[in-house]
Amino acid sequence: MTDSEKKIGLLVVISGPSGAGKGTICKELIESGEFWLSVSATTRSPRTGEVEGKNYYFLEKENFLNKIKQGDFLEYAEVYGNYYGTPKSKVIEKLEEGKDVILEIDIQGALKVKETYSKGVFIFILPPSMEELKNRIIKRGSETPESLMTRFKSAYKEINYVSKYNYAVVNDKIEEAVNKIKSIIIAEKCSVERIQENIVSKEGLIHEQLYD
Numbered sequence: 001m002t003d004s005e006k007k008i009g010l011l012v013v014i015s016g017p018s019g020a021g022k023g024t025i026c027k028e029l030i031e032s033g034e035f036w037l038s039v040s041a042t043t044r045s046p047r048t049g050e051v052e053g054k055n056y057y058f059l060e061k062e063n064f065l066n067k068i069k070q071g072d073f074l075e076y077a078e079v080y081g082n083y084y085g086t087p088k089s090k091v092i093e094k095l096e097e098g099k100d101v102i103l104e105i106d107i108q109g110a111l112k113v114k115e116t117y118s119k120g121v122f123i124f125i126l127p128p129s130m131e132e133l134k135n136r137i138i139k140r141g142s143e144t145p146e147s148l149m150t151r152f153k154s155a156y157k158e159i160n161y162v163s164k165y166n167y168a169v170v171n172d173k174i175e176e177a178v179n180k181i182k183s184i185i186i187a188e189k190c191s192v193e194r195i196q197e198n199i200v201s202k203e204g205l206i207h208e209q210l211y212d
């Protein structure tokens with residue numbers, strides 16, 4: 001394969017309301033070894049069991065704001081009173097290596113990525129019902145009653161954004177949802193438009209779109 005035929009990885013953006021099961025789905029996808037999951041930075045405190053550099057990079061607010069100024073994030077957003085952001089350079093590096101990259105980010109962040117990199121595949125995860133969504137957040141046990149209500153109320157608003165995404169996957173049974181996502185990715189890779197783009201793509205193509 002020559003430089004001019006260099007294969008660029010697929011950027012897969014996964015969003016959905018809190019409790020829809022994005023985290024579990026992404027974990028399963030990563031365990032298959034076929035994808036690279038971007039680790040986000042956040043100003044929120046670690047939950048029990050969360051590991052620095054694995055779940056998140058936990059940053060002080062000042063440090064996070066500096067990184068915004070330096071243009072280190074592909075996107076960032078304030079979610080439930082904390083900042084979250086996707087470190088840019090690693091994502092670009094992996095895509096350029098031809099690796100498929102998964103971003104598990106909120107809707108504001110996903111829409112920002114879509115503006116700059118519409119070639120991404122944008123997948124929205126839906127819960128089977130709102131009742132089930134609530135049960136899942138309660139079961140997780142990581143939220144205070146106030147934060148539970150905030151997340152639950154946000155979920156009603158967030159679901160309206162499903163129309164901005166390319167695909168919607170209902171997460172009733174994890175295995176089925178994961179298989180659907182893998183099938184979406186396989187289908188996207190067979191898209192004639194993408195195949196043609198990959199053939200003509202030159203080094204730097206990603207830079208032009210993501211680096212600004």
Ligand code: 5GP
Binds near residue numbers: 016017077084
């Ligand atoms: P949590 O605090 O439950 O880990 O995450 C809260 C929300 O922030 C989730 O919807 C999650 O997808 C989102 N999130 C995690 N990392 C990022 C990121 O890098 N950027 C954006 N925009 N949202 C993120």
